[in-house]
Every structure is written in C-alpha cells, then in structure tokens.
Amino acid sequence: xxxxxxxxxxxxxxxxxxxxxxxxxxxxxxxxxxxxxxxxxxxxxxxxxxxxxxxxxxxxxxxxxxxxxxxxxxxxxxxxxxxxxxxxxxxxxxxxxxxxxxxxxxxxxx
Amino acid sequence: xxxxxxxxxxxxxxxxxxxxxxxxxxxxxxxxxxxxxxxxxxxxxxxxxxxxxxxxxxxxxxxxxxxxxxxxxxxxxxxxxxxxxxxxxxxxxxxxxxxxxxxxxxxxxxxxxx
Numbered sequence: 001x002x003x004x005x006x007x008x009x010x011x012x013x014x015x016x017x018x019x020x021x022x023x024x025x026x027x028x029x030x031x032x033x034x035x036x037x038x039x040x041x042x043x044x045x046x047x048x049x050x051x052x053x054x055x056x057x058x059x060x061x062x063x064x065x066x067x068x069x070x071x072x073x074x075x076x077x078x079x080x081x082x083x084x085x086x087x088x089x090x091x092x093x094x095x096x097x098x099x100x101x102x103x104x105x106x107x108x109x110x
Numbered sequence: 111x112x113x114x115x116x117x118x119x120x121x122x123x124x125x126x127x128x129x130x131x132x133x134x135x136x137x138x139x140x141x142x143x144x145x146x147x148x149x150x151x152x153x154x155x156x157x158x159x160x161x162x163x164x165x166x167x168x169x170x171x172x173x174x175x176x177x178x179x180x181x182x183x184x185x186x187x188x189x190x191x192x193x194x195x196x197x198x199x200x201x202x203x204x205x206x207x208x209x210x211x212x213x214x215x216x217x218x219x220x221x222x223x224x
Contacts, residue, residue, distance in 0.1 A: 004152070043113075044153070044201065044215040086152050096141060096208050097166055100152030 002027045006101035013077050021072040021104050023087030031089045033070040038084040077108045112136045114216035122222045128190035131219045135204030145201040192223045
C-alpha cells in the first residue's frame with residue numbers, strides 16, 4: 001500500500017525565514033513524488049515533481065529514498081507563499097493515480 | 111488557458127436524495143479522474159478513466175456511487191442515495207495520458223448532505 005504523511009497541519013513562519021514542509025512516504029517500488037499547492041480560492045495545481053529537478057517559485061524538493069522523504073524547502077519565505085501544500089505520490093504502474101497527504105497550511109507572517 | 115470545468119460549484123442535498131456532478135476535462139486529455147476530499151484530508155481517488163473505459167474504481171463505493179464517461183470526453187459522477195458522510199469536495203482532474211503526465215484539477219463541487 002502507498003501512503004503519504006505530512007506531519008504538520010499548520011506551519012507558520014515569518015517573511016524572509018526559511019521554510020521546510022515535511023513529507024514522508026511509504027511505497028515498495030520506485031515512486032514519483034509531487035508537491036501540489038492550493039492558493040486561497042484557487043484550484044489545486046502542480047508546484048513541482050521530483051523527476052524534473054526544478055526550482056519553482058524558489059521552492060526545491062529532493063527525493064531521499066533512504067529516509068523515504070520528499071521535503072519541500074525554500075530559503076526565504078514570501079507572503080505570497082501562504083497556501084495549502086499537498087505532497088503526493090504516484091506509483092510505478094499506477095497510471096498517474098495520485099495518493100495525497102493530508103496537507104500543510106503554510107502561513108507567512110509579516 | 112484551458113481549464114477543467116466542473117458544475118455545480120456548490121450543492122446541498124437531503125439525505126437519501128440523488129445528486130450528480132459534471133466534469134469537462136481539458137480538450138485532448140484522455141485520462142480523467144474523480145477525487146473526493148473530506149475536510150481536513152487530502153484528495154482520495156474515486157475513479158480513473160482512460161478515454162471511456164474505467165481503469166481504476168477500487169475506492170468507489172459502488173453500492174451508491176456511479177461514474178460514466180460515455181464518449182470519452184465529459185464525465186458525470188452520481189450518488190444515489192446520498193448519505194451524511196458523503197459531504198465533501200468532489201474534484202475532477204484530467205491529464206493528457208495515463209503515465210508521467212501532469213494532472214490538472216478543476217475547482218471542485220462542494221457537496222453538503224443535510
């Protein structure tokens with residue numbers, strides 16, 4: 001069975017502070033990991049995926065297979081980063097089926 | 111910019127009544143998904159279509175839920191009869207293919223069963 005765990009429901013940081021949103025997964029094969037974001041009153045959208053190895057809006061995430069983690073990081077939080085962040089996993093042969101974590105609400109305070 | 115369209119945005123229905131949701135995916139997207147998101151949780155897949163065929167409905171409560179995508183384009187998700195525990199956000203998503211392609215989500219339909 002595949003499972004995604006996001007231990008923090010809410011993460012509050014000050015503007016300019018570093019951000020780390022935690023994500024751990026459980027999957028027996030080689031998963032594909034994603035971060036989705038939902039800004040206030042907007043639809044869920046893809047932020048980044050591990051195979052792209054990109055930095056999107058200053059965010060990066062590295063897949064650590066040893067620790068089964070895919071934490072999302074940003075060195076300097078901006079007010080516009082305030083949103084709900086979901087970590088998601090797609091298993092090999094899973095046909096793009098996404099298993100989501102419960103989400104972390106990021107609040108960036110001035 | 112093409113988007114996944116869903117209707118209605120909000121629906122209030124009484125327990126034991128029937129309710130239906132509609133989704134129009136991005137043009138050209140062969141794969142369509144219905145997710146349910148209960149308050150405080152992440153989305154959970156209910157059913158996945160590849161064109162008009164169901165490829166995964168393992169989490170769909172088939173005694174009361176049904177989904178169809180007759181022409182392989184738009185899709186309808188139905189609940190009959192609705193129960194109080196069905197209150198949730200119902201999200202539709204689509205992707206170009208079934209593997210390694212980004213899924214695009216609609217705004218969702220928020221269902222309240224009273």
